[in-house]
Amino acid sequence: MLRTMAWYVQSFVGHGDPINEIRTQPLKPSLIVSASKDESVRLWNVHIGICILIFAGAGGHRNEDFHPSDIYRIASCGMDNTVKIWSTKEFCTYVEKSFTWTDLPSEFPTKYVQFPVxxxxxxxxxxxxxxxxxxxxxxxxxxxxxxxxEPKMKEQSPGEGTADILQKYPVPNCDSWFIKFSCDFHYNSAAIGNREGKIFVWELQSSPPVLIARLSHAQSKSPNRQTATSFDGSTFLCCCEDGTIWHWDAVPTN
Structure with missing residues (x-):
């Protein structure tokens, strides 16, 4: 018999619409960022239960990600067709204050960040x-x-800059909204599904792009909404619109 145990720790109230993504700061795991349809991205201290910063944005946010080495930078995307880069550097005192806050979380002076960098x-x-x-x-x-x-920001002119497209990874029949890709820990590969239930795995460290694998099964025909890739990129999971989860393992070749 399978026994499960769960502990309620705390909940974080603030967003006014569905939350579409949560990411953990890799260098400071006490910090998480959440993206919501309510047109905001929020930075939280989960150990204290505090909303530290609220980043504004036109249209609902669908995804966000912490920079892997720069603890101050966050990238978000959403329904306004753009990708935004935010900086917490100017507000680092608020982040530091959240770790020593002893009053009620609702009394924390949450800062509203209006413009991306x-x-x-x-x-x-x-x-x-x-x-x-x-x-x-x-x-x-x-x-x-x-x-x-590649984003090329103008240090003296926040919000301005240019973007150079480096390369593209084709994914046939991936013209549906809300299909997300995943990467392994070292970002050697990216796995993404399409609306026909197929998975495409691209090598990220090569140019021009190299398609590592095209994964399919006769019974997998429903749109794939999201993938998950293992630490070393040898296992892929995908969840589909019909309620199924598919598991793929790489088979070593001689």
């Missing part, structure tokens, strides 16, 4: 997934592809 219109439609790849960004819309690009 960079904004890019890489796509012409909703953007539902983005990930940092070093200082580059991977992002996806409904254009049947993942785009790798």
């Amino acid at each position: 960079f904004l890019a219109s890489i796509h012409s439609n909703y953007v539902d997934c983005n990930r940092w790849l070093g200082d580059f960004i991977l992002s996806k819309s409904v254009d049947n592809e993942i785009v790798l690009w």
Whole structure:
């Protein structure tokens, strides 16, 4: 008999609409960021239960990601067709204060951040997934592809800059909204599904792009909404619109 135990710790109240993504700060796991349809991204201290910062944004946010080495940078994307880069550097005193806060969480002086430090219109439609790849960004819309690009910010002019597209990873029949990709820990590969239930695995460290695998099964025909990749990139999970979860393992070749 399977026995399960669960403990309620705390809940975080603040968003006014569905929450679409949560990410943990890799260098400070007490910090998480959440993206919501309520047009905000929020930075939380989960150990204290405090909302530290609220980042504004036109249209609902669908995804966000912490920079892998710069603890101050966050990239978000959403329904306004853009990818935004936010900085917490100017507000680091609020982050530090959250770790020593002893009053009620509701009394914390949460700071509202109105403007990003960079904004890019890489796509012409909703953007539902983005990930940092070093200082580059991977992002996806409904254009049947993942785009790798480099944000070039103007240090003296926050919010301004250019974006150079480096390469694209085609994904046939991936023109549906809300299909998210995943990467392994070292960002050697990216796995993404499509509306026909197939999975495409691209190598990220090569140029031009190399398709590592095309995964399919006769019974997997429903749109794939999200994938998960193991630490070493040898196992892939995908969840589909019909309620199924598919498991794929890489088979070593001689």
